[in-house]
Amino acid sequence: GQNIDQPTEMTATEGAIVQINCTYQTSGFNGLFWYQQHAGEAPTFLSYNVLDGLEEKGRFSSFLSRSKGYSYLLLKELQMKDSASYLCAVRGGYRGSTLGRLYFGRGTQLTVWP
Amino acid sequence: DGGITQSPKYLFRKEGQNVTLSCEQNLNHDAMYWYRQDPGQGLRLIYYSQIVNDFQKGDIAEGYSVSREKKESFPLTVTSAQKNPTAFYLCASSSPTSGEQYFGPGTRLTVT
Numbered sequence: 001g002q003n004i005d006q007p008t009e010m011t012a013t014e015g016a017i018v019q020i021n022c023t024y025q026t027s028g029f030n031g032l033f034w035y036q037q038h039a040g041e042a043p044t045f046l047s048y049n050v051l052d053g054l055e056e057k058g059r060f061s062s063f064l065s066r067s068k069g070y071s072y073l074l075l076k077e078l079q080m081k082d083s084a085s086y087l088c089a090v091r092g093g094y095r096g097s098t099l100g101r102l103y104f105g106r107g108t109q110l111t112v113w114p
Numbered sequence: 115d116g117g118i119t120q121s122p123k124y125l126f127r128k129e130g131q132n133v134t135l136s137c138e139q140n141l142n143h144d145a146m147y148w149y150r151q152d153p154g155q156g157l158r159l160i161y162y163s164q165i166v167n168d169f170q171k172g173d174i175a176e177g178y179s180v181s182r183e184k185k186e187s188f189p190l191t192v193t194s195a196q197k198n199p200t201a202f203y204l205c206a207s208s209s210p211t212s213g214e215q216y217f218g219p220g221t222r223l224t225v226t
Contacts, residue, residue: 030213033214033215040202041220042218042220043157043204044217087156089157101159102157104157106154106156107156
């Protein structure tokens with residue numbers, strides 16, 4: 001079976017740093033994605049990790065440890081527009097394949113206060 | 115511009131009626147997906163297709179049907195057998211290089 005866990009809700013203030021954790025137990029692993037979803041809208045891609053380590057992209061960074069089944073999304077210099085749901089998704093399938101389906105966590109609703 | 119379109123954005127139906135949700139992409143992606151999202155929930159996979167004329171059931175396929183006659187199109191039919199059809203439905207396609215999934219704007223279906 002597949003199990004992906006992330007906190008349901010988090011709050012932070014503008015300008016702060018927040019870390020959203022994701023742990024996973026899946027029968028196969030072929031990459032981990034983070035998506036941002038504003039209320040009533042489609043998810044948009046934030047980051048992708050397939051090897052251990054940190055991937056940085058502007059204010060957002062994502063970390064992966066495959067041996068621990070663990071990832072986090074780090075958001076720096078928070079802005080009000082960062083208030084959204086953040087979805088962690090693990091891709092199954094054959095190693096090296098890009099065809100595996102994604103297994104999504106329930107999402108972490110982040111609220112940024114002024 | 116390349117992308118995924120879903121129509122309509124809002125759809126209302128009476129219980130007992132079948133309804134078909136449209137999904138079209140011009141990204142030249144082989145793989146396409148249908149998800150359902152309920153309030154406070156993550157995305158649950160209904161059906162997916164990795165190539166034309168082929169598709170597989172996801173985790174919650176009961177009460178739904180799909181077809182994939184063209185690469186660009188992957189319509190989803192919500193049948194009267196689906197017990198709780200009211201939800202936000204998202205269609206996606208994935209890049210053959212990165213596997214990243216691109217999402218359409220979604221269709222919010224309300225069945226009363």
